[in-house]
Amino acid sequence: MSDPVLALNGITKTYAKDTANPVTVLQGVDLSIAAGEVVALVAPSGAGKSTLLHMAGLLDTPDGGTVTLNGQEMTGESDRRRTRARREDVGFIYQFHHLLPEFTALENVVLPQLANGVSKAQAQTRAADLLARVGVGERADHRPAALSGGEQQRVAFCRALANEPRLLLADEPTGNLDPGTSDQVFDALMALVRSTGMSALIATHNMELAARMDRVLRLEVGQLSAI
Numbered sequence: 001m002s003d004p005v006l007a008l009n010g011i012t013k014t015y016a017k018d019t020a021n022p023v024t025v026l027q028g029v030d031l032s033i034a035a036g037e038v039v040a041l042v043a044p045s046g047a048g049k050s051t052l053l054h055m056a057g058l059l060d061t062p063d064g065g066t067v068t069l070n071g072q073e074m075t076g077e078s079d080r081r082r083t084r085a086r087r088e089d090v091g092f093i094y095q096f097h098h099l100l101p102e103f104t105a106l107e108n109v110v111l112p113q114l115a116n117g118v119s120k121a122q123a124q125t126r127a128a129d130l131l132a133r134v135g136v137g138e139r140a141d142h143r144p145a146a147l148s149g150g151e152q153q154r155v156a157f158c159r160a161l162a163n164e165p166r167l168l169l170a171d172e173p174t175g176n177l178d179p180g181t182s183d184q185v186f187d188a189l190m191a192l193v194r195s196t197g198m199s200a201l202i203a204t205h206n207m208e209l210a211a212r213m214d215r216v217l218r219l220e221v222g223q224l225s226a227i
């Protein structure tokens with residue numbers, strides 16, 4: 001069998017360690033996500049979802065344990081290698097779109113590709129294709145402020161997938177939208193993810209959305225369990 005796309009082993013994390021009030025968030029988290037697997041992460045507020053996603057995406061370093069991406073143990077690697085692995089292999093989506101306000105939807109999806117060495121023509125073609133696939137092809141020339149919340153989030157999905165990462169990490173990707181819009185936008189995200197065969201770890205408070213993924217994991221008291 002091929003290597004898991006993401007493997008976390010024995011991850012521990014405590015904030016404010018050197019103070020009188022340390023906050024222990026992760027107490028030995030193990031997780032393995034296979035190629036093409038889409039996994040839901042549910043947790044009570046403050047349980048450490050964002051912390052776990054940051055570790056998985058090499059944005060933060062655990063106190064203990066290992067993070068392995070595509071078979072490569074990244075924990076002890078240099079910042080340069082970690083940054084490169086993050087740029088090439090991981091896509092991020094947050095609750096808020098974080099699109100660049102002075103650029104159009106298309107440009108927001110083109111820019112990360114240029115940073116990765118893709119030609120402008122190729123990047124534009126791919127961006128237009130991605131935007132069309134999530135139903136915002138007609139809005140490609142608009143800036144984020146001229147788009148609805150659901151449209152902004154669809155553009156953010158395209159940006160996250162622009163460099164064809166093998167792993168998508170999403171932190172409440174539809175959490176900022178009203179329930180009806182959230183369902184539609186989530187459908188668009190799932191269709192996009194499934195069509196690429198990528199792996200994903202998607203944090204959500206919504207159990208209905210979680211149930212549509214391949215597996216649901218709960219993070220509680222610093223540890224993960226299957227539900």
Ligand SMILES: Nc1ncnc2c1ncn2[C@@H]1O[C@H](COP(=O)(O)OP(=O)(O)OP(=O)(O)O)[C@@H](O)[C@H]1O
Nearest residue numbers: 015016023025043044045046047048049050051052
């Ligand atoms: N830099 C920090 N210093 C101290 N404590 C922190 C720091 N960052 C996070 N925490 C604490 O660690 C805990 C987990 O934070 P985290 O943001 O991972 O939670 P979360 O599960 O994503 O929460 P939510 O669902 O509310 O967004 C919280 O109690 C938070 O207050």
